[in-house]
Each structure stands twice: as C-alpha cells, then as structure tokens.
Amino acid sequence: MFIFLKPLFYQTYSYFKSYLHEISNLIFPNLCLTCERELLDNEHNICLFCTMEIHMIYYDISTQENTLDKLFWGRVKVHRTFALFYFEKDTHEQKILHQLKYGYKAQLCIQLGKWMATDWLQKNQNLKIDAFIPVPIHSRKKFNRGYNQSEQLAKGISSILKIPVDCNFIRKTKNTNSQTKKSIFHRRLNVQNVFKLNNKWHQYKHIVIVDDVVTTGATLEAMISIINKRYPALEISIFVLAMTK
Numbered sequence: 001m002f003i004f005l006k007p008l009f010y011q012t013y014s015y016f017k018s019y020l021h022e023i024s025n026l027i028f029p030n031l032c033l034t035c036e037r038e039l040l041d042n043e044h045n046i047c048l049f050c051t052m053e054i055h056m057i058y059y060d061i062s063t064q065e066n067t068l069d070k071l072f073w074g075r076v077k078v079h080r081t082f083a084l085f086y087f088e089k090d091t092h093e094q095k096i097l098h099q100l101k102y103g104y105k106a107q108l109c110i111q112l113g114k115w116m117a118t119d120w121l122q123k124n125q126n127l128k129i130d131a132f133i134p135v136p137i138h139s140r141k142k143f144n145r146g147y148n149q150s151e152q153l154a155k156g157i158s159s160i161l162k163i164p165v166d167c168n169f170i171r172k173t174k175n176t177n178s179q180t181k182k183s184i185f186h187r188r189l190n191v192q193n194v195f196k197l198n199n200k201w202h203q204y205k206h207i208v209i210v211d212d213v214v215t216t217g218a219t220l221e222a223m224i225s226i227i228n229k230r231y232p233a234l235e236i237s238i239f240v241l242a243m244t245k
C-alpha cells in the first residue's frame with residue numbers, strides 16, 4: 001500500500017516545498033548583493049550581469065610575474081601569488097568585499113572561495129600544497145562578525161582542491177584598528193608583533209596564506225616574516241580574493 005502512496009507523498013512534499021520557497025521569496029526576496037535585482041533560482045548572492053562586470057585578473061600566474069608578486073619584492077620571499085579580481089572604489093567589487101566583512105555573509109565567502117579555487121585550477125595544476133592558512137582575525141572581532149572571512153574563503157577553496165585548512169597555525173593576539181585609512185608606514189606599525197605562531201612544530205613544505213583583499217601587503221608581510229623566522233625553508237604562497245590596482 002505504502003509503495004503506491006510513496007510517489008504521491010514525494011510529489012505533495014515537493015509542491016509544498018516549492019510553495020514555501022515562493023512564499024519566502026515574496027517576504028524576503030533573494031536580491032543580488034551588488035545591484036539589488038531579484039536573483040534567479042540558479043544565481044547565488046551575485047547576479048550573472050554583475051558577475052560578468054567583475055574585473056577579473058586574467059594573466060597566467062604560473063609563468064608570469066604579476067603585480068601581486070612585485071608587491072612583495074624586497075620585503076619577504078613569496079613563492080607564488082594568486083588574486084581573483086581587482087578592487088577599485090565604487091564598484092561591484094567594493095560592494096562584494098563590504099558584504100564579506102560586514103554583511104554577515106559566511107556563505108558568500110565560501111562561494112567566492114570555490115570560485116577562486118576553480119579559477120586557480122585552470123592555471124596551476126602542478127603545485128603541491130600542504131595546507132591553507134587563513135589570515136587570522138582577533139577572537140573579539142570574530143565573535144562580533146560571527147566568522148573570519150579569510151577562514152570561510154579558505155574553506156570554499158579547500159572544498160574544491162581537497163587540501164586542508166589549518167586555522168591553528170598562527171593567531172592574532174592583538175585587536176588592531178582598521179587599516180583602511182592608514183598610510184603604508186602606519187599600516188606596517190599597526191600589524192607589528194600582533195601575530196603569534198602555534199607552539200606545535202609543523203612539517204609543512206608549502207603553505208598558502210588566504211586573505212580577502214590586499215592593498216599594501218603590510219598584514220601579509222608581518223605574517224610571512226614571523227613564519228620565516230621559525231620555518232626558514234618553508235615555501236609560502238598567497239591566495240587573495242582581490243587586490244588593489
């Protein structure tokens with residue numbers, strides 16, 4: 001008897017589910033985070049039109065020195081760098097980065113992390129990576145925001161590349177002020193002595209630091225310096241979602 005009722009049950013359940021979905025869309029329409037147009041069912045967080053307008057970085061990072069590489073020349077040794085798009089003021093990219101930090105959008109971070117990994121895979125398939133290390137934020141900031149955006153990006157990347165994320169490798173011991181309005185000199189001062197490595201000894205040969213946005217590179221430089229002191233032979237690469245032009 002139940003065998004005959006089963007298809008009917010699933011059909012009713014699926015009607016009910018789509019009905020609830022329609023109702024919730026009416027009350028809380030699913031809008032694009034940048035243009036606020038209503039999203040289609042197959043769009044998530046950002047509509048296709050806005051996605052196409054994002055200023056992607058297209059050069060082949062496996063063979064060419066890029067702008068992000070050059071940012072660290074003479075400062076710290078970086079093995080490889082990767083950035084998904086350029087960041088400029090008053091653009092879709094700025095709205096996306098704002099939502100990552102202040103919009104309570106952990107799922108968006110994971111979605112963008114997957115996008116980074118997919119794009120990177122098309123360019124670099126022969127790089128052996130031991131772990132992704134997200135740029136840590138202070139525990140108080142993480143509590144207020146609900147998540148660390150770099151950690152969520154790393155989780156998205158990891159879900160595609162199947163390489164672990166190590167959130168305990170390094171931590172931030174001081175809650176620094178925002179870097180956005182500081183000069184390069186003051187940014188460097190602001191992040192000096194704020195990171196601390198975990199006491200556990202690691203056998204990593206190549207790690208990738210994951211960050212949301214790079215402007216002057218002061219935070220990454222401070223992190224890499226402290227890692228280099230403990231592990232001089234360790235190769236360090238950088239994956240960022242966005243970099244300033």
Ligand SMILES: [Zn+2]
Pocket residue numbers: 032033034035036037046047048049050051
């Ligand atoms: Zn849009």
